[in-house]
Amino acid sequence: MKDNIVIIGGGVAGMEAAKQLLSLGYTPILVERNSQLGGHVAGWYRLFPDMTPAKDIIVPLRLDVARANVFTGTRVQSITPERESYTIVLDNGISIEARAVVFATGFSLFDASKKEEYGYGVYDHVITNSDLEAWFCGKEDKRIPSDPKAVGFVHCVGSRDLKAGNSQCSKVCCTTAIKQAIEMKEKFPDAEIYCFYMDLRLFGKKYEDFYINAQRNFGVHFIRGRVSEVGETIDGRLQVKAEDTLSGKPLKVQLDSLVLMSGMSCNEGVRNLARQARLDVDDDGFLKSSNNIYGILNSNRKGVFYAGACTGTKTVPETLAEARAVAVEVHNYLKNG
Amino acid sequence: MADFGFRLSKSSTIDLDKIDTSVYDRLCKTDPDVKTCMACGSCSATCTAAPFSGMSMRKVILALQRGQDVRPMLSKCMLCGKCIMVCPRGINTRHIILSICRQYD
Ligand code: SF4
Ligand code: SF4
Ligand code: SF4
Numbered sequence: 001m002k003d004n005i006v007i008i009g010g011g012v013a014g015m016e017a018a019k020q021l022l023s024l025g026y027t028p029i030l031v032e033r034n035s036q037l038g039g040h041v042a043g044w045y046r047l048f049p050d051m052t053p054a055k056d057i058i059v060p061l062r063l064d065v066a067r068a069n070v071f072t073g074t075r076v077q078s079i080t081p082e083r084e085s086y087t088i089v090l091d092n093g094i095s096i097e098a099r100a101v102v103f104a105t106g107f108s109l110f111d112a113s114k115k116e117e118y119g120y121g122v123y124d125h126v127i128t129n130s131d132l133e134a135w136f137c138g139k140e141d142k143r144i145p146s147d148p149k150a151v152g153f154v155h156c157v158g159s160r161d162l163k164a165g166n167s168q169c170s171k172v173c174c175t176t177a178i179k180q181a182i183e184m185k186e187k188f189p190d191a192e193i194y195c196f197y198m199d200l201r202l203f204g205k206k207y208e209d210f211y212i213n214a215q216r217n218f219g220v221h222f223i224r225g226r227v228s229e230v231g232e233t234i235d236g237r238l239q240v241k242a243e244d245t246l247s248g249k250p251l252k253v254q255l256d257s258l259v260l261m262s263g264m265s266c267n268e269g270v271r272n273l274a275r276q277a278r279l280d281v282d283d284d285g286f287l288k289s290s291n292n293i294y295g296i297l298n299s300n301r302k303g304v305f306y307a308g309a310c311t312g313t314k315t316v317p318e319t320l321a322e323a324r325a326v327a328v329e330v331h332n333y334l335k336n337g
Numbered sequence: 338m339a340d341f342g343f344r345l346s347k348s349s350t351i352d353l354d355k356i357d358t359s360v361y362d363r364l365c366k367t368d369p370d371v372k373t374c375m376a377c378g379s380c381s382a383t384c385t386a387a388p389f390s391g392m393s394m395r396k397v398i399l400a401l402q403r404g405q406d407v408r409p410m411l412s413k414c415m416l417c418g419k420c421i422m423v424c425p426r427g428i429n430t431r432h433i434i435l436s437i438c439r440q441y442d
Contacts, residue, residue, distance in 0.1 A: 117423065156425075160375075160425060161425040162425060162426055162427040163424075163425065163427055164425075198375060198376075198377045199375075224378075225377065225378040225379075225382060226377035226378060226379045226382070226425065227379075227382070228378075228379045228380075228382035228383040228423045229382075229383060229423070241382050241383070242378060242379075242382045243378030243379070243380075243381040243382040243387075243393065243395065244378075245376060245377070245378040245381075245395060248393065248396060250381060250382055250384075250387050250388050251382070
């Protein structure tokens, strides 16, 4: 009980942190609300920039953390700061006295139906990036036609959008859109693929190669203009409108399928816990690090640490790196106070 | 001197050192939100007048930033306000159009 560590969230951040803490000799308690560990990444098919199968990350991590105290299908009901610790009550009735708490609570995928003009949940062939990955993984999806002639990708859905309540860039969706555009072109070589973007943000190692590859080898069309609205034609196709800002003219195109690149929003459920633990929340809704350069993993309270997308949008490798680092932070804290 | 039939045409270069942005500068005082436009084109894509008249709110803002006369284009606007609904930066585009017109009153 003296050195109890609770990790909230069993996605890649929580699992990697647990794995590293295990190798440092601790037995962390890992709490995951879903019935399985893995988080968002577990629902993904392949990851940029090397098309690594997501299961190659998730499956070994699940094995690695098996020796931890893992609670799946379990939510943290309350968290109460004590003098030198935190009392954490789980919804299965278990109460834990924790010296250190790691928030690895990640993000929520933006609910694309909130952008009504794009018709998610209304039109038959509008899906999200996450739906498409599920389909790549083998899940059936009637919204994706068997022989599409034209497929579109809408960047920045629920990101960089004040009205959607998220002014930030979600950072991963430009690269994901290009990855998925390539994957669709591989499946449907005769289909025309369009990416509607405002800016292409391909900042990481190998990401620009993705863009060049999509242009040179897959003939993906990049249209610089934000989609303003989507309609349905009488024969059930989608009519997309944007301004082609580079030629300065309104543009329309008919598509058989439209993929919305839903962004990363803050995890709403975490705010309640943050309030109970008296943690600062940033104006973007994500948990607020003590400093955005050298204190990303640190909260405003002793003994509470952060890893991964709970503090803002992160790529998978960034999340893994933070999770490794947070294990050292926790270790040093428990050793030195 | 022999006439070779050549004329010097006016340079199409936008010379940032010489342009007059006073209309835009005044607009930034009355409608500071205009400064956050990211040229996404949503306003123009949804504009009722655009397909037939060439009206583009995005182009109006850019033209002002470049010191060009926007009156001919503004005269195409029907003030329907549709563009406000789609702007991801929450810019009150219709109000901006009225503010520009007021400058020319
Ligand atoms: S990464 Fe690209 S698609 Fe995603 S929010 Fe940023 S600019 Fe938009
Ligand atoms: S207010 Fe003017 S610029 Fe805006 S959508 Fe209507 S006609 Fe177009
Ligand atoms: S919709 Fe808003 S941000 Fe986009 S071009 Fe128009 S005014 Fe600028």
